[in-house]
Amino acid sequence: MTEDEPRQDPELSRNGPRSSLDERLRAAKQAEAKRTGIAKPDANYRLGMCVLGELIGAPFGGAVIGLVLDRWLGTKPWLLLALLFLGFCVGIRNVIRISKMPMGPGPGTS
Secondary structure: OOOOOOOOOOOOOOOHHHHHHHHHHHHHHHHHHHHHOOOOOOHHHHHHHHHHHHHHHHHHHHHHHHHHHHHHHOOHHHHHHHHHHHHHHHHHHHHHHHHOOOOOOOOOOO
16 A cells, blocks of 8 residues: 555444434534424424414315416306315315324423
């Protein structure tokens, strides 16, 4: 071996330095999250946001599609009202389906 070739320590694995860096980075992120008080939302919060999205998104989507079809077909308020009502029904059905799913651990539990 010449002096210009880089030498590698045979005891270091290929991912040794990288895994060490990943571990230190993960630990630093956790320490920063504890210091700033930023925590991941728990499963119940995410479930609530999903329900809210269904209750807002489905009627809004129905209203937009109904409005576009009303303008295209010339049936002014009827398709808008029908698809808005259908959107409410779909949103309620999805909320019922979501509520049948098992809930995650509550806040403050480990």
